[in-house]
Each structure stands twice: as C-alpha cells, then as structure tokens.
Amino acid sequence: MKFTDDFFSSLSTDPADELVQLIDSYSLENVSYRKVTNWYHKAHPTPMTDALCDGIIYRKRWNSAENKNDYYALTSFLAGKPINIELFGAKGDSTTDDTKAFLNAADFVNRLYDFVSVDPNDPREQYSLELQSVTLVGNSPIGYKITDTVLFKNQ
Numbered sequence: 001m002k003f004t005d006d007f008f009s010s011l012s013t014d015p016a017d018e019l020v021q022l023i024d025s026y027s028l029e030n031v032s033y034r035k036v037t038n039w040y041h042k043a044h045p046t047p048m049t050d051a052l053c054d055g056i057i058y059r060k061r062w063n064s065a066e067n068k069n070d071y072y073a074l075t076s077f078l079a080g081k082p083i084n085i086e087l088f089g090a091k092g093d094s095t096t097d098d099t100k101a102f103l104n105a106a107d108f109v110n111r112l113y114d115f116v117s118v119d120p121n122d123p124r125e126q127y128s129l130e131l132q133s134v135t136l137v138g139n140s141p142i143g144y145k146i147t148d149t150v151l152f153k154n155q
Contacts, residue, residue, distance in 0.1 A: 008072075010062035020072060024087060029139075031087065033059060033072035040112070054108050056087055082135040085144070092140025102150040109134050110153045 006012055007020055021032045039052045046052070048071040053060045057077050060069040076083055083105075086092060090101035112134070138144060 008059050008061040010064065012061070019075075024084070029084065032075040034075050034078060036071055036073045036078075054104070056104065057083070057108055077134070080133070082137040085136045085138045086140075090138060090140075090144055092138055092142070092144050094140070094142045094145055096145060097147050098144040099146050099148045099150070102144070102146055103148075105136055106150050106152050110151075 007022070018035045019032060020034075021030055023029070024031045036058075037048055039046045039048050039058070048058070050060065050069065052058060053069075053071060057074045059072050061072065062068075063070045074083065074087075085098075085101060085105060088101040088104045090098040092098065
C-alpha cells in the first residue's frame with residue numbers, strides 16, 4: 001500500500017488494526033503506526049486529541065462503530081528511532097524548497113513535553129519524563145534546500 005490517507009479515511013473499509021504498516025511514497029521505507037490512547041507514548045497522562053495529532057507522527061482515523069477518532073503513532077518514534085524528514089514532505093532534490101517540511105518537524109519536536117520530576121517522592125508529581133530526543137534523518141544524497149530559519153528548542 002502506498003503511503004496515503006486511505007486507511008485513515010472515514011471512508012476506509014479496512015479494520016481498525018492495532019498496527020498498520022504502510023510504505024512511504026518518497027523514501028520507499030516501511031512506516032508502521034500503532035494505535036495509542038495517550039500522547040507521548042503513555043509516559044504522559046494526556047489523552048490523545050485532535051489538537052495533539054500532527055498528521056505525521058500521530059495520525060487519526062474515524063471509528064464509525066464507536067463514533068470517535070482512533071489515533072495511531074509512528075512506531076519508530078515510540079521506539080526512539082530516527083525519523084525520516086521525508087515523512088514531513090521533504091523532497092531532498094536540492095532544488096525543491098524543503099523549508100515547510102523542516103518547519104513541520106520542528107513544530108512537532110518543540111511541542112514534546114520536557115518535564116523532569118525534581119522530587120519523584122513528592123505525591124504531587126504524579127509522573128516523571130526524561131527528555132525525549134528526536135533524531136531526524138534523510139535519504140537524500142545531495143541535500144535539502146532550506147530558505148528560512150528553522151528553530152528547534154534548546155534542551
């Protein structure tokens with residue numbers, strides 16, 4: 001299956017599997033998504049919502065049987081593996097402007113929670129997160145064209 005929104009469409013007849021494997025149309029690599037209920041792969045107790053769903057790392061699919069959206073997370077992100085910048089739409093042909101793809105990647109990375117508990121024995125601190133690191137990689141042998149400043153938060 002090509003990397004499209006077919007499975008995630010409300011018109012899809014595919015079952016809402018726990019794991020969905022697609023093939024990215026640019027990088028031709030396998031891209032797997034796992035159904036999730038919480039943002040930040042269950043480490044943070046925030047329920048998944050449309051606002052947190054960026055359409056790339058987290059995608060949504062309408063579940064008509066339950067009259068609600070189901071959410072899926074990129075398994076490479078859940079496992080802490082590098083994420084291909086081409087999933088964000090970068091072409092990597094050195095002539096197409098890839099700025100938007102890098103801005104989208106920065107937006108996602110900059111929204112990650114970076115809370116680390118000061119006192120894990122304090123009952124008011126119900127969770128502790130280590131900083132999530134995200135490594136972006138690409139398949140382009142000639143590079144990416146960026147025409148504007150892209151800012152990633154300094155951790």
